[in-house]
Amino acid sequence: MTINNHLMKTYAPLDITFKHGEGVYLWDTENKKYLDALCGIAVCGLGHAHPAITKTITAQAGKLLHTSNLYQIEQQQHLADQLCEISGMSRVFFSNSGAEANEAAIKIARLYGHKKNIDNPGIIVMENSFHGRTMATLSATGNRKVQAGFEPLVQGFIRAPYNNIDAIKNIAENNNNIVAILVEPVQGEGGINIPDADYLNQLRDICDRHDWLLMLDEIQTGMGRTGEWFAFQHNKIQPDVMTLAKALGNGVPIGACLASDKAGDVLQPGNHGSTFGGNPLMCATASAVIDTIKTENLITNAKQSGQYLLAAFTEKLGALDGVRKIRALGLMIGIELEPDLVKHDCSELVKMALNKQLLINVTAGNVIRLLPPLIINQQQADTIINTVSDLVTASLQNKAAA
Numbered sequence: 001m002t003i004n005n006h007l008m009k010t011y012a013p014l015d016i017t018f019k020h021g022e023g024v025y026l027w028d029t030e031n032k033k034y035l036d037a038l039c040g041i042a043v044c045g046l047g048h049a050h051p052a053i054t055k056t057i058t059a060q061a062g063k064l065l066h067t068s069n070l071y072q073i074e075q076q077q078h079l080a081d082q083l084c085e086i087s088g089m090s091r092v093f094f095s096n097s098g099a100e101a102n103e104a105a106i107k108i109a110r111l112y113g114h115k116k117n118i119d120n121p122g123i124i125v126m127e128n129s130f131h132g133r134t135m136a137t138l139s140a141t142g143n144r145k146v147q148a149g150f151e152p153l154v155q156g157f158i159r160a161p162y163n164n165i166d167a168i169k170n171i172a173e174n175n176n177n178i179v180a181i182l183v184e185p186v187q188g189e190g191g192i193n194i195p196d197a198d199y200l201n202q203l204r205d206i207c208d209r210h211d212w213l214l215m216l217d218e219i220q221t222g223m224g225r226t227g228e229w230f231a232f233q234h235n236k237i238q239p240d241v242m243t244l245a246k247a248l249g250n251g252v253p254i255g256a257c258l259a260s261d262k263a264g265d266v267l268q269p270g271n272h273g274s275t276f277g278g279n280p281l282m283c284a285t286a287s288a289v290i291d292t293i294k295t296e297n298l299i300t301n302a303k304q305s306g307q308y309l310l311a312a313f314t315e316k317l318g319a320l321d322g323v324r325k326i327r328a329l330g331l332m333i334g335i336e337l338e339p340d341l342v343k344h345d346c347s348e349l350v351k352m353a354l355n356k357q358l359l360i361n362v363t364a365g366n367v368i369r370l371l372p373p374l375i376i377n378q379q380q381a382d383t384i385i386n387t388v389s390d391l392v393t394a395s396l397q398n399k400a401a402a
């Protein structure tokens with residue numbers, strides 16, 4: 001292993017390097033082939049080296065990479081049109097990452113509050129949420145590990161338990177400075193936590209009643225992953241603000257903050273900006289991502305493959321004592337383990353899967369997280385099902401013997 005002492009120690013990467021990819025597969029430096037059931041943490045929804053994306057990037061790079069937002073950018077306007085068409089939103093601000101998309105949302109909420117003469121605007125955020133690593137977004141995040149050591153945190157966030165409507169009503173009764181709710185439709189980093197079917201509808205109602213903005217962090221759930229373009233579309237509601245990143249560029253860095261009529265005109269010239277944000281390369285790429293998801297019918301595939309994986313995992317693992325819960329919405333799949341019944345630390349499963357040439361993730365300490373690409377076929381789904389089921393079964397059986 002090469003230890004590069006010039007990198008900050010922000011990450012603790014596994015001892016493996018990938019050289020190239022194609023579709024759902026990656027090849028390491030020894031030319032060993034791996035099935036990627038994580039796709040760079042829900043980023044490469046179209047898999048690796050998708051020809052339509054490669055072609056778009058190559059063509060755009062040969063024409064123009066960047067001009068800045070001092071000038072009109074055709075590719076940005078076109079992408080905004082596409083995003084508004086598939087989401088029902090009205091306006092878009094482009095950033096370079098998820099955290100920055102959420103920063104834009106937080107700034108919209110605060111300015112929205114100030115415009116209503118609320119001097120100390122508060123945003124309701126959830127326990128076990130994840131919104132990013134910038135100062136404001138880590139303050140909004142509901143995980144002490146993300147915040148510890150970075151105090152003083154950004155103020156103005158009021159914490160509520162996830163999937164608990166009474167808690168929100170209680171906050172509404174006791175605070176007159178709330179301006180928005182920021183929430184993930186499904187918590188990703190928090191452990192693939194799927195709220196009750198009418199949770200978002202109820203949040204929508206409360207926001208309407210109090211004139212708050214409903215702001216959905218769809219950075220992980222968006223772009224078809226849950227079996228709809230956006231997870232809120234399962235609920236037939238419309239948010240006031242929605243943030244995207246991850247799968248939007250299939251690996252080219254891009255984020256977006258979308259707003260409805262209610263919130264779309266809050267930011268005015270001089271209020272916000274980004275040098276790279278919405279440059280021709282990232283926007284052309286994201287447009288090609290949307291076109292490809294449509295032409296290849298990948299949202300339907302995500303929905304059907306997700307149902308297939310959930311049914312198979314439930315059948316194979318659902319009755320085991322060591323498996324607490326199996327959750328899925330489309331291709332966001334979580335298998336929550338009972339850590340006391342697992343022989344080793346749950347995170348060891350990542351390395352064990354790697355030895356079986358499968359890329360998976362463990363989040364929130366004890367939840368196996370699968371985020372396979374939207375292009376996955378049944379045979380590849382079967383490989384994931386069999387490999388993960390065998391590993392989990394073995395990890396639980398070995399406990400008694402150990």
Ligand SMILES: *Cc1c(COP(=O)(O)O)cnc(C)c1O
Nearest residue numbers: 097098099130131132188219220
């Ligand atoms: C990944 C993620 C973020 C942060 O995105 P970055 O691009 O890493 O800044 C924010 N919210 C959710 C729900 C995420 O999954």
